[in-house]
Amino acid sequence: MSEHTxxxxxxxxxxxxxxxxxxxxxxxxVFPSETAKTTTMSMQAALNLALSETLEDNPKTVIFGExxxxxxxxxxxxxxxQTKFGAxxxxxxxxxxxxxxxxxxxxxxxxFHPIPEVQFDGFAYPAINQIVCQIGRMNYRSRGTMPMPITxxxxxxxxxxxxxxxxxxxxxxxxxxxxxxxxxxxSPHEAYHLLKHSATRPDPVIFMEPKSRYWQKGEVDLKNAxxxxxSKVVRPGKHLxxxxxxxxxxxxxxxxxxxxxxxxxxxxxxxxxxxxxxxGGLAASVAKTRRAVVVHExxxxxxxxxxxxxxxxxxxxxxxxxxxxxxxxxxxxYPSGDLEDEYIPNIDRILFGIQRVLEYRRG
Amino acid sequence: MAEISFPLPDLGExxxxxxxxxxxxxxxxxVERNQPLVEVETTKSAVELPSPQSGKVLRIHGEAGEKxxxxxxxxxxxxxxxxxxxxxxxxxxxxxxxRVRLSAALDDED
Numbered sequence: 001m002s003e004h005t006x007x008x009x010x011x012x013x014x015x016x017x018x019x020x021x022x023x024x025x026x027x028x029x030v031f032p033s034e035t036a037k038t039t040t041m042s043m044q045a046a047l048n049l050a051l052s053e054t055l056e057d058n059p060k061t062v063i064f065g066e067x068x069x070x071x072x073x074x075x076x077x078x079x080x081x082q083t084k085f086g087a088x089x090x091x092x093x094x095x096x097x098x099x100x101x102x103x104x105x106x107x108x109x110x111x112f113h114p115i116p117e118v119q120f121d122g123f124a125y126p127a128i129n130q131i132v133c134q135i136g137r138m139n140y141r142s143r144g145t146m147p148m149p150i151t152x153x154x155x156x157x158x159x160x161x162x163x164x165x166x167x168x169x170x171x172x173x174x175x176x177x178x179x180x181x182x183x184x185x186x187s188p189h190e191a192y193h194l195l196k197h198s199a200t201r202p203d204p205v206i207f208m209e210p211k212s213r214y215w216q217k218g219e220v221d222l223k224n225a226x227x228x229x230x231s232k233v234v235r236p237g238k239h240l241x242x243x244x245x246x247x248x249x250x251x252x253x254x255x256x257x258x259x260x261x262x263x264x265x266x267x268x269x270x271x272x273x274x275x276x277x278x279x280g281g282l283a284a285s286v287a288k289t290r291r292a293v294v295v296h297e298x299x300x301x302x303x304x305x306x307x308x309x310x311x312x313x314x315x316x317x318x319x320x321x322x323x324x325x326x327x328x329x330x331x332x333x334y335p336s337g338d339l340e341d342e343y344i345p346n347i348d349r350i351l352f353g354i355q356r357v358l359e360y361r362r363g
Numbered sequence: 364m365a366e367i368s369f370p371l372p373d374l375g376e377x378x379x380x381x382x383x384x385x386x387x388x389x390x391x392x393x394v395e396r397n398q399p400l401v402e403v404e405t406t407k408s409a410v411e412l413p414s415p416q417s418g419k420v421l422r423i424h425g426e427a428g429e430k431x432x433x434x435x436x437x438x439x440x441x442x443x444x445x446x447x448x449x450x451x452x453x454x455x456x457x458x459x460x461x462r463v464r465l466s467a468a469l470d471d472e473d
Contacts, residue, residue: 074450076365120450159454160450160451160452160453160454161451161452162450162451163450166451211451212454215453215454216456239467254459255459257459258459258461259465262464262465262466263465263467263469264465264467337451347459347460347461347463348461348462348463351461351463351464351465352463354465355463355465355466355467358465358466358467359467
């Protein structure tokens with residue numbers, strides 16, 4: 001990633017622009033006169049650009065964590081930012097997550113907007129006290145006088161054959177903590193806009209980056225985010241709703257494509273915000289399809305899929321044709337890389353779940 | 364292109380150095396993950412070090428007979444920018460494969 005794409009570069013690259021129907025529709029709704037313009041980039045590049053622009057826009061933004069400065073991050077998300085913005089604003093820390101998050105609390109109190117990185121999901125555990133007892137509740141404790149504008153970036157989920165503590169899914173832990181918001185982007189476009197949005201909020205946001213999707217490229221409309229709140233239908237369908245977030249969205253889109261060969265039209269709902277969950281978006285989709293399957297990498301028991309299933313059941317009980325099916329990881333510690341294909345929901349496991357829902361008959 | 368440096372790892376419990384016996388790769392070589400890079404000798408044994416990743420060899424540190432301390436640079440790879448993640452591997456984008464087919468008796472409501 002030696003070159004950083006800037007808005008002016010993109011202005012010059014109009015020839016390569018492609019626009020999807022969905023983007024066209026959302027723009028026509030919001031910006032009727034705006035000219036269509038997208039660019040192709042990886043999620044890695046989209047996140048880097050979002051951070052760079054955030055540092056430019058807000059002088060109170062600071063980025064720090066393990067290896068994010070000189071090295072540019074183990075996934076090169078912060079590549080070049082220290083050179084561009086200086087070591088006062090983008091800097092390396094000791095390998096001490098509780099310190100990284102504790103310092104974030106102090107900086108937030110002092111009026112900064114810290115964007116710390118915990119290098120991997122499994123290394124958020126040492127900072128859980130700072131996240132739960134300070135970041136999550138300081139605003140409440142101070143009667144709203146001490147907001148915690150912190151955007152905690154956590155490379156999350158599995159799929160890259162990494163060692164222990166490098167493939168875990170902590171969304172249910174984070175979502176259970178009052179005072180935190182939790183979001184996970186599924187594509188470069190979502191990554192760019194959700195990160196820029198999160199980094200301008202007064203609330204603490206846990207930003208879960210699907211590390212197995214860092215390198216895949218996609219269309220990013222830099223000018224038009226579309227909605228950055230709630231969930232998003234990424235493929236319409238009428239027979240069943242597949243609910244997913246992060247890296248599982250891409251897999252569910254593949255499943256929907258395969259299901260279409262069998263005559264089953266699947267709607268894929270990218271949940272995006274895992275706290276607060278878009279209950280209305282879930283209800284709107286399932287009210288139409290009347291069947292739902294939720295897919296996540298995290299273990300099944302007390303996973304976020306249970307919350308999604310409960311929300312759907314509460315809102316759509318009368319019209320549901322089958323109980324909500326959960327296709328998830330297993331109730332074991334995340335396995336070593338050689339076994340992760342067995343652990344992460346694969347296409348056949350998701351298809352089996354869909355088949356069970358399709359076959360279900362009441363009574 | 365990006366550079367990734369691989370420092371000499373601790374090859375036993377608490378070893379602090381190793382002596383280069385023979386380089387198996389040379390500058391300019393394209394190596395694959397797990398391909399032997401170098402034979403080194405420690406106070407415990409002589410071992411071949413496998414490559415932690417694929418890439419083009421940009422620099423090697425230490426001639427045969429020289430000692431290198433654990434943690435010091437051993438070899439530097441050149442890798443494409445978009446594969447420069449340091450932990451794990453970049454997942455392959457494969458066409459989806461399936462064994463399960465769906466069948467449903469959809470009713471009028473569907």
